[in-house]
Amino acid sequence: MDAIERKILQVIDAHAEEIKAFGRDIFHHAELGYKEHRTAGKFAEAMRRLGMEPQEGLAVTGVKSSLPGVQGSKIRVAVMGELDALPISNASHTNPETGAAHCCGHNAQLTGVLGAAIALSDPEIKAALGGTPVFMAVPAEECVDLEFKEQLAAQGKIRYFGGKCEFIRIGAMDDIDLVVGHHSITGDFEAGLANSPSTGFVSKTVRYRGKASHAAGSPQKGVDALNAAALGMHALELQRESFRDKDTVRVHGFISKGGEAVNVIADDVVLQYLVRAGNIPAIKDANRKVDRAMKAGAVGTGAGVEISTTPGYLPTAPLYDTKLVEGAIDDLLAVTGGRRDLNDHDMTMGGGSTDYGDISYVLPLLQFHTGGMCGSGHNPNYDVADEDTAYLLTAKLFALITYRLLRDDAKEARKLKEGFQPLFSKEEYLAYMESMLEKTEIEMQELPLLD
Numbered sequence: 109m110d111a112i113e114r115k116i117l118q119v120i121d122a123h124a125e126e127i128k129a130f131g132r133d134i135f136h137h138a139e140l141g142y143k144e145h146r147t148a149g150k151f152a153e154a155m156r157r158l159g160m161e162p163q164e165g166l167a168v169t170g171v172k173s174s175l176p177g178v179q180g181s182k183i184r185v186a187v188m189g190e191l192d193a194l195p196i197s198n199a200s201h202t203n204p205e206t207g208a209a210h211c212c213g214h215n216a217q218l219t220g221v222l223g224a225a226i227a228l229s230d231p232e233i234k235a236a237l238g239g240t241p242v243f244m245a246v247p248a249e250e251c252v253d254l255e256f257k258e259q260l261a262a263q264g265k266i267r268y269f270g271g272k273c274e275f276i277r278i279g280a281m282d283d284i285d286l287v288v289g290h291h292s293i294t295g296d297f298e299a300g301l302a303n304s305p306s307t308g309f310v311s312k313t314v315r316y317r318g319k320a321s322h323a324a325g326s327p328q329k330g331v332d333a334l335n336a337a338a339l340g341m342h343a344l345e346l347q348r349e350s351f352r353d354k355d356t357v358r359v360h361g362f363i364s365k366g367g368e369a370v371n372v373i374a375d376d377v378v379l380q381y382l383v384r385a386g387n388i389p390a391i392k393d394a395n396r397k398v399d400r401a402m403k404a405g406a407v408g409t410g411a412g413v414e415i416s417t418t419p420g421y422l423p424t425a426p427l428y429d430t431k432l433v434e435g436a437i438d439d440l441l442a443v444t445g446g447r448r449d450l451n452d453h454d455m456t457m458g459g460g461s462t463d464y465g466d467i468s469y470v471l472p473l474l475q476f477h478t479g480g481m482c483g484s485g486h487n488p489n490y491d492v493a494d495e496d497t498a499y500l501l502t503a504k505l506f507a508l509i510t511y512r513l514l515r516d517d518a519k520e521a522r523k524l525k526e527g528f529q530p531l532f533s534k535e536e537y538l539a540y541m542e543s544m545l546e547k548t549e550i551e552m553q554e555l556p557l558l559d
């Protein structure tokens with residue numbers, strides 16, 4: 109490590125209590141996507157205390173804060189964290205006001221970004237940067253609370269559900285050259301590279317419309333929307349053998365409205381589905397099969413069906429050159445004495461999805477993960493086990509990676525940027541997203557003939 113890097117670690121250690129207190133505060137005041145007003149406010153306030161003038165309210169709650177006064181190249185590196193939590197009502201740390209809990213560890217990301225901002229705004233460290241860090245707090249990574257997001261979309265406040273998708277759409281990423289991202293994971297290690305691919309998806313709402321009637325006294329007068337749904341779901345099951353293993357297709361859903369009474373034939377039944385796969389053609393293929401199957405449920409029972417499809421996230425594309433991130437992890441762990449994740453070169457496709465995938469299609473994305481958490485992700489037992497790892501180590505890695513990209517007139521950042529082949533231009537990205545916004549409908553067929 110050079111003298112500036114040692115100073116970065118010193119500055120973060122000198123502010124350890126302040127950084128950990130920020131992390132704890134965010135952890136205990138969890139908020140859901142596009143509702144993270146308090147969390148975003150705390151982050152913006154911290155940026156202002158460091159002498160920055162953050163932009164607020166980007167994609168409803170997002171914050172973007174450039175470090176002013178950096179000399180050298182025009183390269184700009186986003187140091188990115190997420191704001192949102194999950195609707196988990198029974199964690200010991202659930203926020204009673206919002207019903208949300210940080211069971212995905214986004215509080216550690218945001219705290220890491222703050223710690224990195226404290227270090228990189230130190231005058232001596234800033235003077236060694238040859239490009240500008242841009243500290244970002246992005247809303248709504250978790251694809252939950254869909255009805256609220258649909259409302260926001262209807263009001264024209266968002267168009268896509270993911271916060272990073274919105275950041276790309278509204279131009280918040282237009283002046284950014286590279287992105288540094290992070291996620292906390294649980295395991296027997298302190299830090300590791302995060303570069304494995306993950307699936308992308310589209311989300312679907314399927315609404316069957318039937319005709320209510322007495323379920324025993326006059327079933328011949330009804331059209332059962334729940335039967336239509338059951339037939340649609342069965343038709344979907346019969347498609348599964350056609351999914352290729354190499355595409356990691358995951359189609360999963362649930363009945364969010366199944367009827368109202370045992371003796372009334374259901375006239376309004378709603379299913380929600382996510383259709384995931386490791387590449388765009390496979391997402392499109394599986395999406396078509398889900399549509400076909402759900403329509404079969406309507407045709408077979410005479411019910412009507414309305415299928416709305418919304419683009420979710422893209423698959424995550426790995427970065428071709430991970431040497432810089434790996435070097436920073438190894439050098440830091442040599443100083444702090446932690447263990448590296450031994451599986452961090454596993455390139456097996458992950459079944460889950462993230463809107464970092466969307467970022468990876470348009471910009472070079474450097475990601476790492478840190479530990480310090482216990483329990484399992486998206487589970488009420490998830491908790492912070494070690495604040496030094498969860499918050500301080502994350503801050504140090506965010507700062508070291510950003511510094512290594514930007515030192516020597518941003519030599520490494522320019523090299524990574526020049527070698528990067530985007531899978532989509534911004535225009536191609538938006539065209540793809542628009543092509544996946546779809547509504548299709550079959551009207552309810554003629555009403556029953558018997559009385």
Ligand SMILES: [Zn+2]
Nearest residue numbers: 211212250486
């Ligand atoms: Zn999550």
Ligand SMILES: [Zn+2]
Nearest residue numbers: 212213214249
């Ligand atoms: Zn997460």
